[in-house]
Amino acid sequence: MSDLLKNLISGEVLAANFEESKTSFNTEEALDEANRCLYCYDAPCITACPTGIDIPGFIKKIASGNLKGSATTIMNSNPVGASCARVCPTEELCEGACVLNQSTKPIPIGDLQRFATDWAIKNEEVLFKAGEKNGKTVAIVGSGPAGLSTARELARLGYEVTIFEAKSEAGGLDTFGIVPFRLPKDISLWEVEQVENLGVEIRTNTEIGKDILADDLVEQYDAIVLAIGMSKVPMLGIEGEELEGIYDAIDLVERTKNGDYAEEFIGKCVAVIGAGNTAVDGATTSVRLGADNVKILYRRTEAEMTAYDFEYEFAKQDGVEFRWLTNPKRLISDENGHVKQMECVKMELHEAEGDGRPRPVEKEGSEFLMDVDIVVKAIGQTRHMKMIEAFGLNHNGGVVKVDPETFITSNPKVYAAGDMIFGKGLGEAMVVTAAQQGKDTALAIHERFKESVTDMHNRVN
Amino acid sequence: MADISINFAGIKSPNPYWLASAPPTNTGYQVQRAFEAGWGGAVWKTLGEPVLNVTSRFGASHFNGQRVAGFNNIELISDRPLDVNLKEIYETKKLFPERVIIASLMVEPKREKWHEIVKRVQDVGVDGFELNLGCPHGMSERGMGSAIGQHPDLVEMTTMYAKEAAEVPVITKLTPNITDITATAKAAARGGADAISLINTINSLIGVDLDTWNTLPNVNGKGAHGGYCGPAVKPIALNMVGECARNPEVNIPISGIGGISTWRDTVEFMLMGAGGVQVCTAAMHHGFRIIDDLTEGLENYLDEKGIDSLSDIIGKSVEKYTDWSNLDLNHKVVARINNDVCINCNKCHIACEDTSHQCIDMLTDENGNDILRVREDDCVGCNLCSIVCPVDGAIDMIDLIPTEAPMSWNDRQAAIEILERR
Numbered sequence: 115m116s117d118l119l120k121n122l123i124s125g126e127v128l129a130a131n132f133e134e135s136k137t138s139f140n141t142e143e144a145l146d147e148a149n150r151c152l153y154c155y156d157a158p159c160i161t162a163c164p165t166g167i168d169i170p171g172f173i174k175k176i177a178s179g180n181l182k183g184s185a186t187t188i189m190n191s192n193p194v195g196a197s198c199a200r201v202c203p204t205e206e207l208c209e210g211a212c213v214l215n216q217s218t219k220p221i222p223i224g225d226l227q228r229f230a231t232d233w234a235i236k237n238e239e240v241l242f243k244a245g246e247k248n249g250k251t252v253a254i255v256g257s258g259p260a261g262l263s264t265a266r267e268l269a270r271l272g273y274e275v276t277i278f279e280a281k282s283e284a285g286g287l288d289t290f291g292i293v294p295f296r297l298p299k300d301i302s303l304w305e306v307e308q309v310e311n312l313g314v315e316i317r318t319n320t321e322i323g324k325d326i327l328a329d330d331l332v333e334q335y336d337a338i339v340l341a342i343g344m345s346k347v348p349m350l351g352i353e354g355e356e357l358e359g360i361y362d363a364i365d366l367v368e369r370t371k372n373g374d375y376a377e378e379f380i381g382k383c384v385a386v387i388g389a390g391n392t393a394v395d396g397a398t399t400s401v402r403l404g405a406d407n408v409k410i411l412y413r414r415t416e417a418e419m420t421a422y423d424f425e426y427e428f429a430k431q432d433g434v435e436f437r438w439l440t441n442p443k444r445l446i447s448d449e450n451g452h453v454k455q456m457e458c459v460k461m462e463l464h465e466a467e468g469d470g471r472p473r474p475v476e477k478e479g480s481e482f483l484m485d486v487d488i489v490v491k492a493i494g495q496t497r498h499m500k501m502i503e504a505f506g507l508n509h510n511g512g513v514v515k516v517d518p519e520t521f522i523t524s525n526p527k528v529y530a531a532g533d534m535i536f537g538k539g540l541g542e543a544m545v546v547t548a549a550q551q552g553k554d555t556a557l558a559i560h561e562r563f564k565e566s567v568t569d570m571h572n573r574v575n
Numbered sequence: 576m577a578d579i580s581i582n583f584a585g586i587k588s589p590n591p592y593w594l595a596s597a598p599p600t601n602t603g604y605q606v607q608r609a610f611e612a613g614w615g616g617a618v619w620k621t622l623g624e625p626v627l628n629v630t631s632r633f634g635a636s637h638f639n640g641q642r643v644a645g646f647n648n649i650e651l652i653s654d655r656p657l658d659v660n661l662k663e664i665y666e667t668k669k670l671f672p673e674r675v676i677i678a679s680l681m682v683e684p685k686r687e688k689w690h691e692i693v694k695r696v697q698d699v700g701v702d703g704f705e706l707n708l709g710c711p712h713g714m715s716e717r718g719m720g721s722a723i724g725q726h727p728d729l730v731e732m733t734t735m736y737a738k739e740a741a742e743v744p745v746i747t748k749l750t751p752n753i754t755d756i757t758a759t760a761k762a763a764a765r766g767g768a769d770a771i772s773l774i775n776t777i778n779s780l781i782g783v784d785l786d787t788w789n790t791l792p793n794v795n796g797k798g799a800h801g802g803y804c805g806p807a808v809k810p811i812a813l814n815m816v817g818e819c820a821r822n823p824e825v826n827i828p829i830s831g832i833g834g835i836s837t838w839r840d841t842v843e844f845m846l847m848g849a850g851g852v853q854v855c856t857a858a859m860h861h862g863f864r865i866i867d868d869l870t871e872g873l874e875n876y877l878d879e880k881g882i883d884s885l886s887d888i889i890g891k892s893v894e895k896y897t898d899w900s901n902l903d904l905n906h907k908v909v910a911r912i913n914n915d916v917c918i919n920c921n922k923c924h925i926a927c928e929d930t931s932h933q934c935i936d937m938l939t940d941e942n943g944n945d946i947l948r949v950r951e952d953d954c955v956g957c958n959l960c961s962i963v964c965p966v967d968g969a970i971d972m973i974d975l976i977p978t979e980a981p982m983s984w985n986d987r988q989a990a991i992e993i994l995e996r997r
Contacts (some may be wrong), residue, residue: 174861175868179837180872180875183868183871
């Protein structure tokens with residue numbers, strides 16, 4: 115991370131650290147790679163994409179100069195395709211499936227997807243039209259990938275869609291939860307705009323239970339889709355957690371997305387607890403905020419960490435250190451109530467339990483002290499229990515139960531999609547999966563109502 | 576969304592894309608698959624006396640990592656019984672009444688033979704005929720195909736035979752294996768053709784195996800010349816289309832054929848006067864699904880240009896295409912190198928120094944950076960440097976402000992003549 119401007123402390127310079135880290139393909143790069151694509155038939159990259167984008171098709175359109183068609187192909191299958199071009203673990207999905215892995219090297223599908231969608235963003239293209247109104251109304255709670263995707267598909271099918279969003283801007287995880295140097299906020303907001311262009315109303319700053327009651331929604335709309343994602347990082351449950359200098363990784367990322375660069379990290383020693391993608395985000399954000407030393411502490415080992423390989427690699431490139439089999443036990447205060455040290459304990463792995471992952475157990479007498487100025491918590495996310503209860507839905511420890519085909523919850527009028535139905539212990543949910551669930555939910559809703567609506571053939575490109 | 580339907584010599588097609596008469600249109604199964612994919616029409620693989628074929632049949636020229644820059648074949652016309660083809664044409668047309676089916680025909684150059692096949696095929700309901708007077712291999716040795724197409728009088732006569740019996744439009748397909756394409760194009764028009772289509776394939780030998788010394792494609796140690804097509808032949812085809820389009824004695828619709836692989840190629844052919852296009856090699860390389868980008872790219876292009884209908888662009892570049900002697904001798908173009916974009920491969924320098932007009936200098940600027948600069952006084956504006964340059968925007972070809980009034984060679988010779996007369 116030598117190119118980071120660590121020593122310079124004005125906010126303006128910090129802002130430069132948060133610009134998108136990877137540059138976009140120029141036209142020559144895009145054409146070279148697009149022309150290298152074999153344009154396979156029944157291509158494995160399509161199968162590997164959770165949203166089933168016609169990848170060879172969109173790439174061929176880049177090669178022919180039909181960039182609008184290319185962006186349309188992408189966004190048609192994936193309403194958050196511009197974000198996914200940046201955040202998908204492509205080496206595990208499309209690029210991992212590319213047949214050229216067996217001969218030369220795979221096509222950089224994510225970069226080409228970004229090239230095509232960037233063109234659409236730059237040229238302010240309107241890619242889709244709303245369907246003719248069919249008289250049915252749907253309320254969607256949450257405007258993240260799953261909510262937006264549901265809304266987009268329903269609007270194209272002619273439904274009148276209203277999204278309720280608690281935050282000041284729409285887009286959910288893509289807008290607030292992914293570090294800006296990987297996914298700039300503007301990209302997500304463009305995807306929001308594409309959905310709004312279809313006549314979808316997005317009511318921001320609107321909380322269920324406060325501004326409108328769950329029961330009222332259920333009464334007023336023909337169907338309700340919950341796509342509220344997950345909540346804050348849970349408590350570590352250790353002594354000293356209330357001290358100054360303890361951060362929630364998700365809050366920290368959200369602040370940087372809003373252009374609020376915490377200056378208290380400059381020159382500091384930071385410990386990040388957890389080893390998922392959010393932990394990597396917390397760590398790389400700390401580096402970019404000017405921290406002198408950043409460590410990720412994980413109670414298991416490299417083999418069990420849930421961060422994607424490219425995220426792990428990214429953190430290492432940023433100079434983040436990793437302390438495996440290490441767990442915090444206690445946070446120790448200085449005279450001003452600010453954390454100054456952390457007592458840690460070494461762990462060892464025992465045989466796997468229910469979730470199939472090896473169980474970390476404290477190694478007796480291995481406690482040691484670590485000097486820290488800041489602790490960033492990234493040990494997963496809690497569930498929006500209040501909301502789940504407000505709708506009276508059956509759930510399993512906060513994971514809302516749905517019919518896997520129809521996405522209907524225990525309340526037949528209420529559907530759920532995205533992270534809120536994503537089971538525990540399955541690594542991290544992907545944006546692209548949420549997008550597909552949104553599409554599937556919309557189709558399930560349409561399947562239910564299509565008999566009763568006037569015009570069901572009004573889906574347009 | 577722009578309208579990309581066409582009315583070609585009275586034949587209405589939902590888009591300008593027809594599959595050319597070739598292996599992709601061999602059977603009803605194939606043509607129906609193509610129509611399902613979205614093709615506007617198909618010119619059925621040539622009907623005539625069924626033939627015997629050889630294996631192998633195809634060869635291709637790959638260029639610098641890109642496969643199928645050019646393609647050649649020694650396959651003959653349909654080797655399936657005429658009855659079977661006619662039955663499948665009937666069934667296909669019934670399933671897809673809005674799509675175009677043209678029957679390609681080839682028989683001996685005898686009036687009764689042409690009358691007979693035209694009537695038989697007409698009875699199953701085709702939208703038009705295409706006369707295969709261009710196949711350059713095999714059939715030509717039997718006095719058909721390009722053996723006819725190379726003689727203007729035979730082209731005229733054969734066209735006339737077909738027209739005498741045909742109740743639907745007749746398109747005469749021309750061979751490029753001839754010195755002046757307009758000679759046969761005019762003959763077709765004289766024979767009463769409703770349209771011409773061009774080009775058929777070009778005589779070719781695709782290669783020789785360096786180990787066996789067999790010519791390719793190889794048939795048991797022997798080979799024969801084939802017909803060349805694919806992206807590499809596009810400039811040849813585009814010129815021939817343009818030459819026919821600007822010739823007032825031709826003056827009938829042109830179906831453009833030859834290396835059309837993308838919607839961009841389509842735009843070029845139509846600007847040069849084609850009223851529709853036919854595609855083969857690109858479909859053989861990638862399958863019928865290419866129609867998606869061919870049509871969508873065309874619609875997006877027209878929308879972007881604010882053009883409502885594809886028909887509005889037909890022939891729009893024809894008036895710009897003329898004889899060399901009408902070109903302005905006083906027009907000056909020079910190259911300018913943008914050193915901030917240049918990546919210093921020096922390809923422009925060596926191309927100019929060795930093979931053009933020695934006007935690109937390799938220099939060092941005041942900061943010690945390598946730069947390239949054109950001596951504009953010596954530059955003849957040939958385009959070579961910008962052709963070999965691998966980076967977009969590194970070399971601009973600039974039109975200089977004219978210092979003299981436009982003057983072509985013809986103008987100049989006319990002026991000299993006047994002076995000499997005084």
